Amino acid sequence: xxxxxxxxxxxxxxxxxxxxxxxxxxxxxxxxxxxxxxxxxxxxxxxxxxxxxxxxxxxxxxxxxxxxxxxxxxxxxxxxxxxxxxxxxxxxxxxxxxxxxxx
Numbered sequence: 001x002x003x004x005x006x007x008x009x010x011x012x013x014x015x016x017x018x019x020x021x022x023x024x025x026x027x028x029x030x031x032x033x034x035x036x037x038x039x040x041x042x043x044x045x046x047x048x049x050x051x052x053x054x055x056x057x058x059x060x061x062x063x064x065x066x067x068x069x070x071x072x073x074x075x076x077x078x079x080x081x082x083x084x085x086x087x088x089x090x091x092x093x094x095x096x097x098x099x100x101x102x103x
Contacts, residue, residue: 010057014068015088016041019080021049035059035067050086 019025021044034056041050053071057064068088076083 011037011054012057012064013052013088014055014064015053015072016050016086017053017072017075018044018048018050018082018084018086020082021047023049023080025051025078025080035063036071048082053088
């Protein structure tokens with residue numbers, strides 16, 4: 001993962017997703033929010049775009065993993081002809097695990 005200079009220096013790429021290059025989201029990536037932002041990656045296979053998902057870890061890792069998982073789940077449900085996670089899948093699984101309590 002790479003760090004991205006952000007509001008408090010805690011922006012990190014948590015996942016990269018792939019979609020076809022003619023999907024509407026590619027023409028206009030959504031604007032940044034306080035918790036996440038998208039950035040088009042510099043490389044991708046021909047006919048596709050890779051989009052890096054940056055999450056602000058300023059509110060803690062648990063919050064960041066939840067935001068990342070929510071963003072990816074929402075993108076996956078957008079009805080793109082193709083959608084796949086090309087990086088960060090193992091990290092995103094952390095958000096699916098239930099919190100454990102220590103005795």
